Amino acid sequence: MGDEDFLLDGRPHRILSGALHYFRVHPDQWADRIRKARLMGLNTIETYVAWNAHAPERGVFDTSGGLDLGRFLDLIAAEGMHAIVRPGPYICAEWTNGGLPAWLFQDPSVGVRSFEPQYLAAIEEYLQALAPILVPRQIDRGGPIVLVQIENEYGAYGDDARYLERLVELNRAIGLTVPFTTVDQPTAEMLEAGSIPGLHKTASFGSRSLERLATLRTHQPDGPLMCSEFWDGWFDHWGAHHHTTDVSQAAGELDDLLATGASVNLYMFHGGTNFGFTNGANDKGVFQPLVTSYDYDAPLDEAGNPTAKYWAMRDVIAQYAPVPEERPSAGSPAPRFEVELDRAAALFDVVESLGTFTAHDHPPTMDELGQYEGFILYRAEIDCVGPAVLEVDEVRDRAQVFFEGDGIGVLARTHHVHSLSLPRDARGTVDLLVEDQGRVNYGSRIGEPKGLIGAVRLCGEPLGRWRAAGLDVGRLDVVRRALRPVAPISGPSYRAGTFSLDESRDLFLDTSGWGKGVVWVNGFSLGRYWSAGPQRSLYVPAPVLRAGENEIIVLELNGVPHRPAVFTEGLELGHTEF
Incomplete structure (x- = not known):
């Protein structure tokens, strides 16, 4: 890094990057999306690394198919572009559990995002598994990787400098030599809490570019200015509205940013999709799971087609850097x-083959059964005289209640519904089909278990003798x-x-x-x-x-x-x- 610029081969270099998460795009479409980024005028692709996608259980590190990060980076290099890698370990990203494996939380003594030995030991294993992928693909070894980010917006969560120092040590120990950065929202408190000396501070924002860059410069007095997350759109929650941002406003903010000479990473260039059960959730008093689409109102839409925002931002970039003459074509309408x-x-006709039922004195969490996504079925025999009210301490996240196979109602975390009435003098089988609607990806509730939490009561008395099974509905x-x-x-x-x-x-x-x-x-x-x-x-x-x-x-x-x-x-x- 120079006094005011990134340096590439000793010469000033501006990073014009776009976020593209390999784990949200089908691997056969990676090359197409990367190429369209270059044709927009970008010279770099940024991606998070989703630890939990690679490591569904401890000791496993899957790099097959859509998790072949090495191939993704090689495709970036083949397009003549650079790469920024953000391995976390926490990534947020509106991704389930913020990218942290749910098995980390089986031991409640593990302290995440802090200087805690068990957590750091797991991170060391994770980074060692990443080393053969990342280390030989650094810019100083002929590869595309120019920057690696440490943690992610840590200043919004904590201020444990020892933790950040240890992350730096672990990343250097595996052989990473490129510059390390941090990113935080541009407030004095977050920028100071989220970084340490030796790490280059960058900012995340989507508006008021000049003001935010001025704040960043106060806390990063030398070296290049960079917005590592320029929010050009936003994500959606179930039950809310679809977010869009004004094209001319977004392009104008980008123009303001680039006019200062700063570098940028568009978040997102192409959002992709939360396939399977990979969507995250937010909970600030109200539980809000993310939708399946991660379109993000980005320049390239969910299906990989250029939008009006793509062309407007391409025109802005062309004022500051060369843009290829070739223009990508939009896809034709799909057939109807x-x-x-x-x-x-019927689901209930196959549940015995989708999971193994075990007996319990109290309802276990989904995590206690070793399942970290999807569905769990709880079953109990009841015998109640008179009015029958079923109550649960907490449901995470949505429970469909059945009595003798008939649907009775839904207990929903999103609406704080914890009880419902069963038929009078209920005697027979009660089933609760509980769905994990997405693990919280931001804030203090990361890592919380799913399923029924606490006691279940019938007519005011705890209900025991349960059978429960995690269901592999796939x-x-x-x-x-x-x-x-x-x-x-x-x-x-x-x-x-x-x-x-x-x-x-x-x-x-x-x-x-x-x-x-x-x-x-x-x-x-x-x-x-x-x-x-x-x-x-x-x-x-x-x-x-x-x-x-x-x-x-x-x-x-x-x-x-x-x-x-x-x-x-x-x-x-x-x-x-x-």
Whole structure:
């Protein structure tokens, strides 16, 4: 680093970067998204590393398929671009648990995001697993990596300097030699708490660029100015509105920033999708799970198409740096068609094959059963005389309650609902199907367990003798064997159908007529849908489809009337205001 600039081969260099998370984009589409970043005028790609995606259990580090970070970095290099890597270990990112593996929290004595020996030991293992991927791909070894970020907006969480110092030591110990940075929101308190001497401070913001950069310069008096997260859009929660930002305003803020000579990382350049159960959640008194789409109103939309914001920002960048003459083309509208879901299976008919039931004196958490996403089923026999009220201390996050197989109601964390009435003189089996709707990714509630928390009472008395099972609802081999021609099913059920395509291409599944659930196409989990909105469609990446016959399987939790699967021309992310 120079007195005012980043230096590349000894010459001043401005970083024009865009955020692109490899774990939110199908790997067969990485090259396309990277190329479109270069054609916009960017010279760098930034990505977080999602520790929990690579390490679903301790001792495992998966780099296959969509987790092949090395291949992602090689594609960046092949496009003639640089890379910024943000390995966390905490990343926020609106990603489940902020990227921290849920197994870290099995021992309540583990203190995360602090100088705590057990936590630091796990981080050391994680970084050692990353070393063969990152170290040989640094700029001083002929690779694309120019910067590595330590932690993530730590000043909003804590001020443990020993923790940050140890992270620096661990990252250097594996062989990382490029400059290290931190990022924080540009307030005096956060910038000072979130960094230590020797780390280059950068800022995160999306407006009032000149004011925020001036604040940053006060706390980073020398070296290059950089906004490491220029928020050009925002994320969405279920039950709220879809966020968009004004194109001209976003482009104007970028212009103001670049006019100062500062470097920038657009957050996001391309948001991608929270496939499967990977969405995070926020809880500041009200639990708000993130939607499946991470479109973010970014310059490149969820399906990889340039937006008006792409072109406006490209024009701004062209005032400060060379922009390729080649322009990316937008995709054509997808075909509209319907698929009859002509086979079905009741979820309760296959639960014994989706998980192993164990006996408990009290309801265990999902985490205690070694499951960290999806669903858990609790079952108990009850015998109540008179009015029967079922109460739970806390549900994380949504429990559908059934008595003798009939739906009774929903206990919802989002609405602080903790009790409901069962039939009078209830005698029989009660089931609670609990969904983990996404682990909190920001704040003090990171790492909290899921499922039923605390006691469950019936008629005021604790209810004991439970059977519980974590359900792998993605065991589609089990589901396929159970499918039968459609017949009326009142409760949660799988529904399936097939359709033919002439070629593999992006599709968009309209979910507006369904209730709540999950969709798989050719075994690939598209993620969750929910009538709460705002999101009304799911993105189907072309690489998961094939010419010829394709399969769609829907897990519909609410038992809504039968409806075909409808594919539409494009994304429908919902209303932008109430």
